[in-house]
Amino acid sequence: MYKHVLISTDGSEVAQKGVDQGLALAKTLGARVTLITVTEPFPMYASAAGGWIPAEMGTYDETQKEYADRVLGAVRQAAQTAGVSVETLHVPNAQPAETIIETAKSRGCDLIVMASHGRRGLGRLLLGSQTSEVLSHSSVPVLVVR
Numbered sequence: 001m002y003k004h005v006l007i008s009t010d011g012s013e014v015a016q017k018g019v020d021q022g023l024a025l026a027k028t029l030g031a032r033v034t035l036i037t038v039t040e041p042f043p044m045y046a047s048a049a050g051g052w053i054p055a056e057m058g059t060y061d062e063t064q065k066e067y068a069d070r071v072l073g074a075v076r077q078a079a080q081t082a083g084v085s086v087e088t089l090h091v092p093n094a095q096p097a098e099t100i101i102e103t104a105k106s107r108g109c110d111l112i113v114m115a116s117h118g119r120r121g122l123g124r125l126l127l128g129s130q131t132s133e134v135l136s137h138s139s140v141p142v143l144v145v146r
Contacts, residue, residue, distance in 0.1 A: 018115030
């Protein structure tokens with residue numbers, strides 16, 4: 001059925017549910033896994049355009065890479081323990097939904113697995129939903145875990 005599963009994580013507790021289900025499914029199917037985490041660009045505010053650069057900007061990329069390495073390393077270990085073939089991928093300075101969709105296409109994944117916080121109404125509007133974006137625009141099937 002599915003031979004190559006793309007699992008997305010941001011390292012959150014909610015995302016871990018998607019990771020766990022994705023790894024279990026991949027093991028059952030004998031599928032290989034590409035695990036992706038995407039870190040967004042440093043948030044630039046109007047004041048930054050006026051010449052003020054926050055101190056955090058200088059270490060942002062390094063901090064995001066360290067965090068992604070920890071997240072991906074933990075899942076890599078879990079996948080290896082479960083006997084699932086996994087490749088990890090960190091894509092920095094990108095928009096998560098677009099990157100997840102493009103990665104699934106470019107790597108020949110036939111299923112995307114990701115979790116959803118299940119926010120509705122104003123919370124979803126204010127916080128956005130990467131899962132909703134992927135569902136809306138992906139030509140690859142998406143399994144959403146809650």
